[in-house]
Amino acid sequence: xxxxxxxxxxxxxxIFEVKPGLAGSEVLPEDSLVDGLGLDSLDILxxxxxxxxxxxxxxxxxxxxxxxxxxxTVSSILDALEPA
Amino acid sequence: xxxxxxxxxxxxxxxxxxxxxxxxxxxxxxADGLTVHLVYRDAEAAAKEVVDGIHAAxxxxxxxxxxxxxxxxxxxxxxxxxxxxxxxxxxxxxAGVIDDKLVLLTSVARWERVLRVNLTGTFLMARAVLxxxxxxxxxxxxxxxxxxxxxxxxxxxxxxxSKGGVEALTRVLAVELGRKGIRVNTVxxxxxxxxxxxxxxxxxxGDDAAGPRWGLPEDIAGLVAFLxxxxxxxxxxxxxxxxxxxxVTRPRGKG
Numbered sequence: 434x435x436x437x438x439x440x441x442x443x444x445x446x447x448i449f450e451v452k453p454g455l456a457g458s459e460v461l462p463e464d465s466l467v468d469g470l471g472l473d474s475l476d477i478l479x480x481x482x483x484x485x486x487x488x489x490x491x492x493x494x495x496x497x498x499x500x501x502x503x504x505x506t507v508s509s510i511l512d513a514l515e516p517a
Numbered sequence: 518x519x520x521x522x523x524x525x526x527x528x529x530x531x532x533x534x535x536x537x538x539x540x541x542x543x544x545x546x547x548a549d550g551l552t553v554h555l556v557y558r559d560a561e562a563a564a565k566e567v568v569d570g571i572h573a574a575x576x577x578x579x580x581x582x583x584x585x586x587x588x589x590x591x592x593x594x595x596x597x598x599x600x601x602x603x604x605x606x607x608x609x610x611x612a613g614v615i616d617d618k619l620v621l622l623t624s625v626a627r628w629e630r631v632l633r634v635n636l637t638g639t640f641l642m643a644r645a646v647l648x649x650x651x652x653x654x655x656x657x658x659x660x661x662x663x664x665x666x667x668x669x670x671x672x673x674x675x676x677x678x679s680k681g682g683v684e685a686l687t688r689v690l691a692v693e694l695g696r697k698g699i700r701v702n703t704v705x706x707x708x709x710x711x712x713x714x715x716x717x718x719x720x721x722x723g724d725d726a727a728g729p730r731w732g733l734p735e736d737i738a739g740l741v742a743f744l745x746x747x748x749x750x751x752x753x754x755x756x757x758x759x760x761x762x763x764x765v766t767r768p769r770g771k772g
Contacts, residue, residue, distance in 0.1 A: 450654075475693060479651045486652075 437511070440488060444510060447483045451476050462508035470507075480510075490515040526577070528602045529745065530595070532556040532585050532642060533612030535564035537711030538661075541734030542609060542741045543567050547576030549742055551607065554579050554598045558612070585612045585638030586630075595645040605646045607657045607745045610639040610683075615714075617672035628675045635679035636686070643690060647699070656699040657745045660687050664707045664760055680705075684756050691754030700753050702744050706737050707760020728769075729761030736761075 441462065449456040452472055466472045472480065481493040496503075496513045503509035529546045533539040534555025544567065547553045553571060557564040557580060564580040571578035581597060583590035598605055614634045616627050639660055650656030662680040669677040683703060690701040708714065709732040740759050743749055758764055 475651075475697070479697065482648060482652055 440511060440514075441507075443488060444484065444507065447480060447487065448472070448507070450483065451480045460507060462506065462511075464507050466505050466507060466510075468505075477505075484510060484514070488514055525604075527551045527606040527745075528554065528598065528604050529607035529609065530554045530556065530598055530605050530642075530646065531609040531611060532638070533558075534609075535560040535567055535580070537714075538706065538709060538734040538737045539609075539611040540567045542611065542738040543578060544571060544574070544576075545735070545738035545742050546607070546609075546745060547571040547578055548574065549746075550576075551745070552577045552579075552602060554581060554594075554602075556581050556583050556585065556594055556612065558582070558584050584634075585610075585642055586633040588641055591638075591641040591645050595642075595649075599649055604653055605649045606653065606655065608642060608646045608659070609741060609745070610642050610658070610660045612638055613661060613679075615676050617670075617676060618674075619672050620674045623674055631675035632679045632682070635676070636682040639683050640686060643686075643701075647694070650694075650699050651697055654698045656694075656697075657749070658687075658690060658699065658701040659741055659744045660684075660701070660703040662687075662703045662705040662756055664705055664758065664764055666705065666756075667764065687756065688754045695753050700744070700749060702749070702752055702754065703756040704737060704740055704744070705756050705758045705760070707732060707758070707763045709734060709737060728766055729763040732759070732761055 445460045448460060448470065452470065455470060460470065464470055466477060478493065481491055484491045491510065491514055496509065503512070529551045531539055531543050531546070531553060534543045535557035539555070543553050543555050553576070555564060555567060555578060561582065568578045568580050581594045583594040585591060595605070612634065614631055616631050618627060643658055660683050662683050665673050665677040666681045666684060687701050687703040694701065707729065711734060737759055740757060744752065
């Protein structure tokens with residue numbers, strides 16, 4: 434079972450794949466994917482497919498509907514994740 | 518694209534691949550080393566002939582029956598290709614219909630059928646393959662338009678409108694997806710001798726020694742092969758006319 438830190442690092446790697454310009458920069462759990470890291474809707478769609486492939490089941494629609502409560506932070510993806 | 522992905526044969530999905538331009542470009546893409554999945558609606562024997570010809574030449578091809586105007590059919594064929602190959606690198610939206618009538622004689626049903634196949638079909642196919650192309654970080658979508666967008670003949674209201682829509686859709690896709698390694702362009706052939714243009718060939722005139730000749734399907738296949746390749750990486754959102762110069766040729770005056 435991967436630790437939370439390992440999963441977080443895997444997620445950051447996927448974020449860098451989607452947004453190569455961020456590669457090497459520091460990403461914090463509380464960073465907003467949209468307002469902080471600059472991902473747009475296509476980036477997030479692409480990221481969600483990678484998350485589903487590599488990290489476990491992630492419901493993008495459900496996550497998007499709860500955006501007001503979680504602020505679309507990096508950690509909110511991990512919170513919404515159902516490990517495979 | 519990863520090194521491993523670059524080493525596996527690229528996979529092309531070609532609609533309207535059983536006849537005419539579509540058949541020629543299936544043969545060309547297969548000859549270039551791509552695994553070709555062609556989509557046909559009715560012409561099963563012709564599709565089999567194309568596939569058999571590609572196999573005989575040492576290539577790989579599979580035929581699928583589907584109507585690009587139907588969402589379920591598009592989904593099924595896309596899933597079948599992804600299940601078999603795990604990737605779709607190239608989509609060629611070649612399927613199209615012509616149903617020329619003067620505006621006053623065009624029923625809504627005929628208008629909508631032409632737009633459904635030519636424009637909605639292009640949209641449905643593109644939307645279906647995009648998730649795979651996003652995952653790959655590489656893709657080529659080649660749509661088909663026509664000189665009729667710029668110099669329509671009488672009776673081409675539905676056809677010209679549908680192809681104008683395809684050109685606009687091409688630009689939107691290019692804007693949305695270009696930064697993800699996906700290139701979207703349109704080929705606009707001029708007069709090309711195919712089954713589809715046969716019924717309107719007399720309106721378009723014969724070969725004229727002083728003007729551009731009628732094109733052959735193979736004249737278009739080379740351009741599509743280029744747009745499907747890595748070499749076209751800096752071509753994006755364009756409509757490229759392939760008509761032997763017909764569009765830029767001044768009509769000859771009498772006398």
